[in-house]
Amino acid sequence: MSDFKHIENNPKLKQNAFKVPENYFENLEARLQSIAKEDVKVVPISKPKSYARVWSIAASFALLFAASWYFWPNEPIENPVELSAEDVASLSANGFLYNAETFFLESVSLEELDQIVLTENDYSDYFEITQPDALEDYYLETDI
Amino acid sequence: MHKEILVLLNKTQYTQAFNLVVKSYNQRLYWHIRRMVVNHDDADDVLQNTFLKVWRALPNFRSDANIYTWLYRIATNESLTFLQKKRQDMNFEDYANTVAKNLEADAFFDGDEIQLKLQKAIASLPEKQRVVFNLRYFEEMNYREMAEVLETSEGALKASYHHAAKKIEAFFKED
Secondary structure (H helix, E strand, O other), rough: OHHHHHHHOOOOHHOOEEEEOOOOOHHHHHHHHHHHHHHHOOOOOOOOOOOHHHHHHHHHHHHHHHHHHHHHHOOOOOEEEEEEEHHHHHHHHOOOOHHHHHHHHOOOOHHHHHHOOHHHHHHHHHHHHHHHHHHHHHHHHHHH | OHHHHHHHOOOHHHHHHHHHHHHHHHHHHHHHHHOOOOOOOHHHHHHHHHHHHHHHHHOOOOOOOOHHHHOOOOOOOHHHHHHHHHOOOOOOHHHHHHHHHHHHHHEEEOHHHHHHHHHHHHHOOOOOHHHHHHHHHHHOOOHHHHHHHHHHOOOHHHHHHHHHHHHHHHHHHHH
C-alpha cells in the first residue's frame, strides 16, 4: 500500500484531466430543464386517472343488477313430485284430478255444444286421417 | 438546497423542484458520469437519461432520503447499464484497451502522461470497482455516503477500494 500512497497523495493526479466542449455547461442547465417540459407522462393502463371512472363503472353494474332483479319474473319453482297409484286414485276421488273429458264437459256449456255441428266431411276426414297408411300422406300434404 | 427541494416537493411543485435539482447538481453528476464512461458524448447521453429518470421519479422521492446520494445512485446505475451494454460483445481486456486507445486520441482529454496512465489503470478495473475508486479518490466521498449510493456495506466498500488500489499500483509498476 506504501506505493499506492504515492499515487493517493499526488495532487496532480487528482486534478480533472477531462475537458468539455466550449459553452457546454452554459447550455446544459436549460437543456436538462427542458426534459420536464418535453416528457409526456406515461400513465399505465392498469391505473385509472381518477376514482370517478371506477365509481361510474361500479354504478353501472349496480344499476344493471338492480334492474334485472326488479324485472325478473318472480315465479315459484315447482318441485316435481312423484305420485304413487294410491295418491292418484285418492286425488281423483276427491276431485283434484281432471281428465281431458271432465275438463271439456265442465268448461263447455250445453249451449255451446249444440252449436258445434260436425259435417259428413269432418267425419270422413277423421276416419281417413286415422288410417295408418294415410297418415304419412296427410302430414306431407299439410306440411306440418 | 436539500430543504428547498423538499419544500417544493411537499407543495407538489415538481417542475420547480426539478429545475432546482438540475441547477444544483448538473455539473457534479456530469463529472461523476464522465469519469465512469470517459467519452464526453457518452457522458452527455447518460446524463440526459439520468435526469429523465430523476424527473419521472421525483414525485416518489422519500423525504427521509438524502437527495444527493439518491441522485448519485441513479447516475451510477445509468453509467453501469451504459457500460455493460457497450462492452457486451467484448471481453473485459479488449474493452479496457479500446478505452485506453480512445483516450489517447480524445480531443477532450487534457491530461499529461501520468494522468493518462492513471486513466488507463482505472479503465482496467471492473466497473463496480471503478465506481468505488472514483467516488473515493476523485470525489473524496466518505464510506457512509458511498454505502448509501451503492446500497452496500461500508466494509465491502473498503475491501473493494483496497483491491482497486492494489490493481492500480500494480499497473503503475508494470510500465
